[in-house]
Amino acid sequence: MFTNTSEITVNGITLRGHHVSGQRQVLSLDALAFLAHLHRKFEPRRRELMKAREQVKAKISQGWTPDYPEETRAIREDDSWQVAPLAQGLNYRQVEITGPVDRKMTVNALNSGAMGWMADFEDSSTPAWENVIAGQVNLFDAIRRDIDFTTEAGKRYRLDPEPQDRVPTINVRPRGLHLIEDHLLVDGQPISGALMDFGLYFFHNARELLKRSRGPYFYLPKLEHYREARWWNDVFCVAQDYVGLRRGTIRATVLMETITAAFQMEEILYELREHAAGLNAGRWDYIFSIIKMFRDRGPEFVLPDRAQVTMTAPMMRAYTDQLVRACHRRGAAAMGGMAAQIPNRRDPKANKAALEKVYADKLREANDGFDGSWVAHPDLVPVAMEAFNQVLGTCPHQIRTQKRPDVVPNAAALLNVGATEGEVTEAGLRLNIDVGIRYMESWLRGSGAAAIHGLMEDAATAEISRSQIWQWIDAGVHARVTSASPSTPDNDDAATRQVTRDWVQQLVDEVFAELPRSAGDRFDTARDLFVASALADEFPAFLTVPAYQQCLSAASEQGDDRSGEGAPSSSHRMRAGVAA
Incomplete structure (x- = not known):
């Protein structure tokens, strides 16, 4: 049986994924x-x-x-x-x-x-x-x-x-x-x-x-x-x-x-x-x-x-x-x-x-x-x-x-980006946080297509959401304040506030507290990944790269990635793990 440290290597090819139904057919x-x-x-x-x-x-x-x-x-x-x-x-x-x-x-x-x-x-x-x-x-x-x-x-x-x-x-x-x-x-x-x-x-x-x-x-x-x-x-x-x-x-x-x-x-x-x-x-x-x-x-x-x-x-x-x-x-x-x-x-x-x-x-x-x-x-x-x-x-x-x-x-x-009509708003900032965390939670559970607020979202959604936040902070953008929450000043609708790391973190806490939770969800990890990418000093090129490493780490800790759970028989392992 596979263990956390065992791998099958033949002719320079190493297979270390746990057995999946139908694997014999495709990994011939x-x-x-x-x-x-x-x-x-x-x-x-x-x-x-x-x-x-x-x-x-x-x-x-x-x-x-x-x-x-x-x-x-x-x-x-x-x-x-x-x-x-x-x-x-x-x-x-x-x-x-x-x-x-x-x-x-x-x-x-x-x-x-x-x-x-x-x-x-x-x-x-x-x-x-x-x-x-x-x-x-x-x-x-x-x-x-x-x-x-x-x-x-x-x-x-x-x-x-x-x-x-x-x-x-x-x-x-x-x-x-x-x-x-x-x-x-x-x-x-x-x-x-x-x-x-x-x-x-x-x-x-x-x-x-x-x-x-x-x-x-x-x-x-x-x-x-x-x-x-x-x-x-x-x-x-x-x-x-x-x-x-x-x-x-x-x-x-x-x-x-x-x-x-x-x-x-x-x-x-x-x-x-x-x-x-x-x-x-x-x-x-x-x-x-x-x-x-x-x-x-x-x-x-x-x-x-x-x-x-x-x-x-x-x-x-x-x-x-x-x-x-x-x-x-x-x-x-x-x-x-x-x-x-x-x-x-x-x-x-x-x-x-x-x-x-x-x-x-x-x-x-x-x-x-x-x-x-x-x-x-x-x-x-x-x-x-x-x-x-x-x-x-x-x-x-x-x-x-x-x-x-x-x-x-x-x-x-x-490259005429500046001609795009619109404004940066607190509502848009909150939506980026909300959708970004919701999507990453779905991704971590294995579903890369997520229905969120009436739209079918994929990884590009989270990428836009976190990259906009990073850029707004870096450029010192001011967002129009659209709510009176604990993290925003008591101003009229025309007020603006500079997008900073501290403010974003406050908004993350507020948005996160309102997310629907259930047993076994991955929202905590999703929030950490999203925040780390949106507030990092150096911009990560792709959010899904550290997210993939998180999936590998979680699977390994659960004994599900390279363990004997669901592992094939020894003859099946040899069939799936070798190549000429």
């Missing part, structure tokens, strides 16, 4: 050998790319401002090149549903009526070992139409009988390049979470997907430079060669989630040419990136309360307009952002308001030239579909009809 000898091959070939370059990110951030802190790279001017000015033609299953993408790869969500997503499902191992999924392995099992079963789920109350979820051409196309989002998988080591190094998620899904399902008139399709998150797209393209080439598939079989849609990547949209498509499917406007992470990268550049880059940063803000309009232009110029699909509203069937008035917001958001995207968009709930699929159908009619996309010649790439427009 051949699959582990494939992962080890990818790690040994690409891990050194991944580490170099992470160092390059740090260097770019240091330059920005010293006053450098991102711009369109001069060294790639020829790529941008060359009108001749195009990405590969749209692949099977990626021609109609008006509405894609997103969510984690737990078993219930998998069934619901495939029954949703959406044209695609973004199966998420990243921001809406806590990377606990159970989730990572179970997610791969769920996808394996779903592709083969052999999946169902029964709740403890006895409610059964199963796939609707659908013709193959009406089954949503699956696009898997692996973890970002900055995340590691601590439970699988190659030559003593943790494997990249990105390679783990990509590799297992591709290895087990690529050929089966092709049999079903689909392919191994992916969403690539949080790229910050075209060199990272080149890294992924090389991964794809090696992976296809390894299993004997034609290069170009893999297709990837890249999420434009960082301000530095916004200046390199065409370069990113160029690097992925034969594997490129499109770009996606990952709005929440994009806002987080702007705050993070310019957090110490003073008031010029300070945004108002998160709720006031809408897609009609000048910087967001520039971002989405330039994305559509870049995609359609190169023959790629432009995918819109997330509609995070959650329908409320118990409250008709609230439900009507949520659906109206979603419809307006999707209609704006369709009129701007987007070819499709995301929703977070099955009830929103027909709403988004109606909005896109109103603009597209029977056309599958707008790649050829909406070239956006009116859009001129404009670096200053992308």
Whole structure:
């Protein structure tokens, strides 16, 4: 049996995660050998790319401002090149549903009526070992139409009988390049979470997907430079060669989630040419990136309360307009952002308001030239579909009809943060604290998609919340006081107060005291993690990195991470823990 200190290591591969149902299927000898091959070939370059990110951030802190790279001017000015033609299953993408790869969500997503499902191992999924392995099992079963789920109350979820051409196309989002998988080591190094998620899904399902008139399709998150797209393209080439598939079989849609990547949209498509499917406007992470990268550049880059940063803000309009232009110029699909509203069937008035917001958001995207968009709930699929159908009619996309010649790439427009209308308020500060702690508590319990105040939130929510607080403190921002609480002066509504660490800590105590508590919740740890990241002297690049370490520590203390609880038999351990 596994103990807290025992590990199984064979041929340089170490497995130290506790046994998960279905693990034998996905952690086969051949699959582990494939992962080890990818790690040994690409891990050194991944580490170099992470160092390059740090260097770019240091330059920005010293006053450098991102711009369109001069060294790639020829790529941008060359009108001749195009990405590969749209692949099977990626021609109609008006509405894609997103969510984690737990078993219930998998069934619901495939029954949703959406044209695609973004199966998420990243921001809406806590990377606990159970989730990572179970997610791969769920996808394996779903592709083969052999999946169902029964709740403890006895409610059964199963796939609707659908013709193959009406089954949503699956696009898997692996973890970002900055995340590691601590439970699988190659030559003593943790494997990249990105390679783990990509590799297992591709290895087990690529050929089966092709049999079903689909392919191994992916969403690539949080790229910050075209060199990272080149890294992924090389991964794809090696992976296809390894299993004997034609290069170009893999297709990837890249999420434009960082301000530095916004200046390199065409370069990113160029690097992925034969594997490129499109770009996606990952709005929440994009806002987080702007705050993070310019957090110490003073008031010029300070945004108002998160709720006031809408897609009609000048910087967001520039971002989405330039994305559509870049995609359609190169023959790629432009995918819109997330509609995070959650329908409320118990409250008709609230439900009507949520659906109206979603419809307006999707209609704006369709009129701007987007070819499709995301929703977070099955009830929103027909709403988004109606909005896109109103603009597209029977056309599958707008790649050829909406070239956006009116859009001129404009670096200053992308960085026009100061033109965002709104203000910093105490209410917004409290909401950041409330949502940030609530989300992290859900994340620590293993659920990376959390319904909070009528919105489906993922990790970007907590990142925006804590990074805004950090920036407001650093920039000496004054917030409009909106309540008379023990921590605020008895002033009129027009009064303001400087955002300081002491005041934020007082507000944390007040907000925390009002949170709903229950036995076994993780609110204490969530608060500590959130406060540590929001009030740290040095800004942590990602909140989920220390949160992941907390999960590993908690699991180890409970004897659940590498202990004998639920451990496989010795023969099963050897099967799961070795590779050629």
